[in-house]
Amino acid sequence: DQQVKQNSPSLSVQEGRISILNCDYTNSMFDYFLWYKKYPAEGPTFLISISSIKDKNEDGRFTVFLNKSAKHLSLHIVPSQPGDSAVYFCAARASGNTGKLIFGQGTTLQVKP
Amino acid sequence: EAGVAQSPRYKIIEKRQSVAFWCNPISGHATLYWYQQILGQGPKLLIQFQNNGVVDDSQLPKDRFSAERLKGVDSTLKIQPAKLEDSAVYLCASSHVGNQPQHFGDGTRLSIL
Numbered sequence: 001d002q003q004v005k006q007n008s009p010s011l012s013v014q015e016g017r018i019s020i021l022n023c024d025y026t027n028s029m030f031d032y033f034l035w036y037k038k039y040p041a042e043g044p045t046f047l048i049s050i051s052s053i054k055d056k057n058e059d060g061r062f063t064v065f066l067n068k069s070a071k072h073l074s075l076h077i078v079p080s081q082p083g084d085s086a087v088y089f090c091a092a093r094a095s096g097n098t099g100k101l102i103f104g105q106g107t108t109l110q111v112k113p
Numbered sequence: 114e115a116g117v118a119q120s121p122r123y124k125i126i127e128k129r130q131s132v133a134f135w136c137n138p139i140s141g142h143a144t145l146y147w148y149q150q151i152l153g154q155g156p157k158l159l160i161q162f163q164n165n166g167v168v169d170d171s172q173l174p175k176d177r178f179s180a181e182r183l184k185g186v187d188s189t190l191k192i193q194p195a196k197l198e199d200s201a202v203y204l205c206a207s208s209h210v211g212n213q214p215q216h217f218g219d220g221t222r223l224s225i226l
Binding site: 004034036041042043044045046049089091098099100101103104105106 | 117144146153154155156157158161163168169204206208210213214215216217218219220
């Protein structure tokens, strides 16, 4: 049972354009969502998060949007840079939970110069 | 601050052999996690420690996997005996408390022959 899904295995965008990565979830008990970025042979690095009481959180070039009614979140990167090329994981945590994260399968982003 | 340290980086063993991984979390982080990441999938939580107590080990295959966190700092994860399906990257993560973003090490890539 895949509670967090990233349906696009890969995405390719041109440098300077917007990258939009999507994530869907099924468990209405999730109250906190995170995006992690992973380079080859390295561990995931925390990027940005959003609480379920918000619908948007912004940090520099990165913005996460949450649509609770659709159980959908997205990560926008503007403008995209070649250094953003990596695998991006969406993760979710259930309310009252001790911190356990459920991860999606990941989306590989390639930003072309 | 120093990140999460893991060793070894790579390990190749034959099926039915045993293997152990080591993790040193970020100083002061009370919560420690072990994840298994199979190729093409997101990380899956195996076990979570709060100091030296187990918080969640519901997805740990206890017939072959074991983990300990003595003195609430370093942790080891052991597999005995290994199966072919255990081939994966084993990631260690830590956080101050359970509801804070987790910081990951670079992982141990395990190959079972």
